Amino acid sequence: MPKGQRKSYTKEFKLSVVYAMLGGTQRPKEIFAEYKIDRQTAYRWVSEFKAKGESAFEDKSVLLGAEVEQLRKENERLRRENEILKKARAYFAERNAKK
Numbered sequence: 001m002p003k004g005q006r007k008s009y010t011k012e013f014k015l016s017v018v019y020a021m022l023g024g025t026q027r028p029k030e031i032f033a034e035y036k037i038d039r040q041t042a043y044r045w046v047s048e049f050k051a052k053g054e055s056a057f058e059d060k061s062v063l064l065g066a067e068v069e070q071l072r073k074e075n076e077r078l079r080r081e082n083e084i085l086k087k088a089r090a091y092f093a094e095r096n097a098k099k
Contacts, residue, residue, distance in 0.1 A: 009037075011057040017042055018049045
């Protein structure tokens with residue numbers, strides 16, 4: 001893996017690590033070596049799991065189709081509003097310049 005590129009792990013992989021850490025049958029050092037992960041990463045996953053349960057590892061980057069459509073509509077509305085504001089600014093700037 002090229003330097004500076006982040007590794008991504010599946011939900012199942014993260015849960016395996018968390019359950020191994022919480023199971024207490026292996027020492028943490030053995031788990032880090034077995035799964036080839038950094039200790040900080042493993043402990044962060046355990047912390048997230050304790051705070052949010054399995055939902056902590058849901059894919060946050062995937063938007064549902066309805067969400068994408070809603071965001072597109074909102075984006076278009078904001079563009080129209082921006083155009084209106086630009087025209088109003090130009091109008092008032094011209095009006096004030098005549099005084």
